[in-house]
Amino acid sequence: MMLPNAVPVSWYLILSAILFSMGVAGFLIRRNIITVFMCIELMLNAVNLSFVAFSYELKKIDGQLFTFFVMVVAAAEAAVGLAIILTVFRHRMSLEIDDVSSLKN
């Protein structure tokens, strides 16, 4: 197999899309709340990759700063989200997402 002698930025973008889709798929099929939450992190990471790739393509570091902000927001989200999961677990003794469906009505 002949390897190309350079990687275009679009490959990075496609990798980002693939990772993002995997995150969504995980979100759809997994049942453990924590895993679902991790799939969200996977999606955020995928988006970050495309930010950085565009930053390279445009030769401006603004994209990297967006990634920075995404990370901080992800940290905040993880802290609050995990606290919520802890509380949910304490009340229901379960981490199954199907068990937490009292949002209806």
Add this chain to the structure above:
Amino acid sequence: MIPMPNLDVLGFLVLATFAVLCGLSVILQKHAVASALSLVGVMGSLAVLYLMLGAEFLAAVQMIVYAGAIMVLFVFVIMLLNSGSERPAKARYFAYLVGIPSLLAFLGVISFFILKELPNTSSVQFGAFTQGGPAPVGRLLFTQYLLPFEVTSLLVLIAIIGAMVLAKKEID
């Protein structure tokens, strides 16, 4: 002599494959700890990819913040709850029949878009873009993006307080 493979290409392919494999592992592993460690793998390979894209500061921050803090928190919570493996899933026809095909369509269209709209993107060479060091990032962060930066710090503060309030055991 064996022709030296282009390190940029080789690196990308290896890392991308590793990232995709880890990503699959995240969504397919039965146990949450395994998923979490796979996610750390994704993050690590992304960090190296950032390095190749010239975002060295971001790569370090990715490791420190994502792998070192956020995921440790995940692992910590998983171990704390020690909930064991996931039960075999109930048949989830809706997600499988509607969600996955839509997702594939989504991926296809996006990839098509990328290849069609951005046909001549520049090729990535390690070291070609050197603006990702701490100094330029910091300079931009504390000038043009000062307001978002401060707002984010406020957000983190709120998140800390929120997490404490939520996770605190109620004293009855």
Add this chain to the structure above:
Amino acid sequence: MDFFLVSLIKIVVVFGAFMTTLAYLQWVERKVLAHIQLRLGPQRVGPHGLLQPLADVIKLATKEGLIPANVNTFFYILAPFLAVSLALISIAVIPFGPEIELFGVRTNLELTSLNIGVLLILAISSVGVYGIALGGWASNNKYSLMGGLRSSAQMISYELPMTIALATPLLVLNTLDLRQIAERQGGGWFWNWTAFSYPPLLFIAFIVFLISAFAETNRVPFDLPEAENELVAGFHTEYSSLAFAGFFMAEYANMVTITCVSTTIFLGGWHPPFPAPYSNFVPTALFWFFGGVLLFHGLTQPARRWDRFTFPAFGVISLGLGAIFLLAATVLPIIGQILLPVFWFVAKVGLLLFLFIWVRGTLPRFRYDQLMRFTWTFLFPVALGCLLLTGLGVALFG
């Protein structure tokens, strides 16, 4: 190909020295602890137990590697592997000496030079917690799990003051490259070192960093994860054989790495505490002084029978080392440019390591709530205050 060759040589030298240090660090620790407690320590294997590390390695390697029932084998094996490999990475960016020229090749006395070296070390140390947490969890044992959880919580908590204390000197030094950090502190007296600039702010930061380093490496008085009276042996209760050796080595490697980092960032790296021509003779003087003392003791008042032979032998070796350093300082600058900086670097690291052992021999263990309260209500605010005040100082006078 010079680059690869030189790199290969450096890797071999550094790796060999590092591993030997780890092995003998444990011997030193046992000896020092023994003397603190008025014992002799290892004595059987070799003179003064000098071959004890070798014996330990053989013992650990030949033991049966147990894998308990109902554990997740993959993670169980992965954990010590992860711990030790992460612990060994950081040494790659530590500079031991200045740029040297040897046989027409210019090279730096370090394995690799990164312009974000400090960040790399922080990243590695923040990931280091996985090994312990995973090991504790994968053992499928409640004591191990408790130890793993404790260590995760402790390392996450102490990482904050450590990072902040580490960021404080960076305000003064204005770079993240460890080599530049060391170089910017050199050329003169020891008050050029970061720990002594903006007194006493950065010294406080240094102390905060050291305390956090104790906690990060799970050393006494912060060795809650392996508190044996509560948790048997903590996260490595179930481990044996080489897997146990992995955790063990990781702990000592972390110790060495973190002392190297504090030496580089706070204590001026390889720079002597006072200017060059005079400081060059300090090693000779020290070695000769020790050699003289050893000879004197061995020949005139040996405490035990074999001391009559071993002490003079060590004394002669010490005198010889002194002579080599004398040569290096005077007629053989080609060796001196390597030996002298490395001597100072090793001396500082050694002093800090001795501090670690000394503290282990002296202080009792914290209680868990004390430990957490200490970092969140004392160490963290102090580190933050230091950072802010130093920032103010740099803004005003820098």
Add this chain to the structure above:
Amino acid sequence: MTESQSLWLIPILPLIGAALNGLLGRRLPKMAVSAIAILSVLGSFLWVMKCLSALGNLDTPHAEHYFTWIQSGALEIGVDFMVDRLTRIMLLIVTGVGLLIHIYAVGYMDHEEGFSRFFSYLNLFMFFMLTLVLAKNFLLVFVGWEGVGLASYLLIGFYLKEKFAGDAGKKAFIVNRIGDFGFSLAMFLIVITFGSLDFTKVFEAAAKMPVEAHAGILTAIALLLFVGACGKSAQMPLYVWLPDAMAGPTPVSALIHAATMVTAGVYIVARASVIFDRAPIALDVVSYIGLLTAVVAATIGVTQYDIKKVFAYSTVSQLGFMFMACGAKAYSSGIFHVATHAFFKAVLFLGAGSVIHALHGEQDMRNMGGLRSKIPQTFATLCFAWLAISGVPGFSGALSKDEILIAVHGKSEWMFWVGVVTAGITAFYVSRAMFMTFFGEYRGKAHPHESPLSMTGPLWVLALLSAAGGYLMRDLVHSIGPETASHGDHGSLEFIIVAAGLLGIGLAAFMYLMNRGLSQSVAKALGPVYRLVYDKYRVDEFYDAALVRPIQAGSESVLWKGLDVLLIDGVVNGVGRTASAIGGILRRCQGGHVPSYATWIVLGAALVLIGFQLVGGGR
């Protein structure tokens, strides 16, 4: 432009005092609280002196710009302070009298709960009042204007445990709202007309406009400003809050409801004199209202028995005099009366406070009498104020009152005569209060004792000022504005005024010293008229019947039962019902099951992207 004098320090110092006392006061000893309160006001008084001496003659106003507060299109409102000759007088009165009253209050409030709270409010009042006085544009004046209203509300309702105090506070606040509404409308009109709120720009532009023979824009602005002034300065028909405001501690009555805040209305009319000069109709209205207020309040004052009420109506009446002066374009005379009134009315209130303090809270004059010998210092100081307000020559009150009445004489003959009669009534009721309190037999039960030095000291200073202050301030005041009251020979007029005052005193002496009981028979002889006056013309009852009840009834039947229940609730509930009906259909999609929501999102995203692609791509 002279160099900056850091005028901002003047209001900021009391604000710092207020903040310190408000936040930390409860933990500080009383010494510290009073030290903070007094020192902050003393500081600002000294700074005023320093600034004024540095600014010299003030031929041109001194202005300072700090920062732009509001910028909206061409309208730019800054935080600007200004000192001119008018401000100079007000600054001296506010900080000087304020300082003395603060010192007095330390003694007066010594035994009360909420010591630090009181001084925090009082300092806050000083901050807003100084802002009001120093402001260089209408909006900043309004800030101070509302702020003093707030401080007044807080201080009237200071005795939290008394219901009537809270009610009085609310009444003051609500009645003031009417005036503030007028003031806001005036500001809007000014912005529309002149495009700015800055004093310099507005008055320069207004000075170029002609005098309006018929009602025009300037008349409207002037009248609306005057509505605001009526509220703040307790003029007809909005005066009803001031007598009730006496529910607050006496130093408050002296500082806010006699000396400073209530004169803000006079100040704003004098400040906007350029506008009023060009709106003769508004001037007439000002005169009539002032006169009416003066007469009505004076007659009510004759019949009251509560010593503070008497002085409260007296304040209303004197404020009426000030507006009469303004209506006669004698703004400087009005301000002059503001100054002298600040001195003697402060003495009257503080003296009354001292009496009340001596009698442990007794306010009814029927239970007093013969206190002359028991609290001699209070009596002596009150005598100064009594003679001053009665217009006895040689005291400062006579100077300003003469000026006002002479100016009014220049405007209209009959108003002058009514004014003279009112001045006589003034002398009569103040004398009556003095005689009932200090002469004759002691009728009360409590054991009177003289007040401490921190109360009598300020009293003496103010008493001397009410005698001599007029002569000290006359030139300062007259430097303000155009000379209107011609300084001709008004010997005969002055004689009439003095005679009216002396007649009032004599009559009171005749009725309350020589023939006790005569007052009763006079009251009986007048019968219903007396009852009417005694009940304050039943104005409160009239307002209650004419305004409060209809509004309440209207709110209940129309707004609540009609508008709120039928219309608003109907719409809201209808929307809710519709939504829940639609939701009942949509509910089938919402299982509360997170992954299925996510699936819908993914489906939607895919459809949007595909649609996008079909429509024509990214361009």
